[in-house]
Amino acid sequence: AQTVTQSQPEMSVQEAETVTLSCTYDTSESDYYLFWYKQPPSRQMILVIRQEAYKQQNATENRFSVNFQKAAKSFSLKISDSQLGDAAMYFCAYSRFGNEKLTFGTGTRLTIIP
């Protein structure tokens, strides 16, 4: 069974600084999808970024980028120029296909220090 591990329950960063959230996963598949979702206090689950395992290039979305290390089964999220609105729980997730179930990590609570 696939598992997703987030080893950092909490992280904090100064506003405008850069922070990296860690995620590792376990799967026997060679093709799959990885995601980072953000959950602010409103509890809405918001997609931040996604990565297809067959793509070697790391995904980027504005201030958000990932470091995808397939051999190491590592998928970290880097947030540059942190803003107060980035404060939230961040969940790493895995799915075999986009239309199959998501397996989530336990989440990292990110605090932004003004």
Place this chain on the structure above:
Amino acid sequence: DAGVIQSPRHEVTEMGQEVTLRCKPISGHDYLFWYRQTMMRGLELLIYFNNNVPIDDSGMPEDRFSAKMPNASFSTLKIQPSEPRDSAVYFCASTPKRSTDTQYFGPGTRLTVL
């Protein structure tokens, strides 16, 4: 386009009562997922449908839980009888038909069983 719609947003009920949660997926999406979020177990899949047919219900906790999708624009998750341990946030998500697509989440229903 409207996103995934869930109702009610909050539900408080007493143990033993029947609870029905409702979801309207994004129009044109073929897949619908029900997830549950608790402090103890995190985010986990309960069941998902493809074209109104249940595909994987292995996450449904027990016979007290049932889910239906009578048409492409409506799904229900029913708990009968409810128990305090069912207290959680229940999310509905939908995605189009392609295996490369991403799941889009509704705002969730916070259920409290007293």
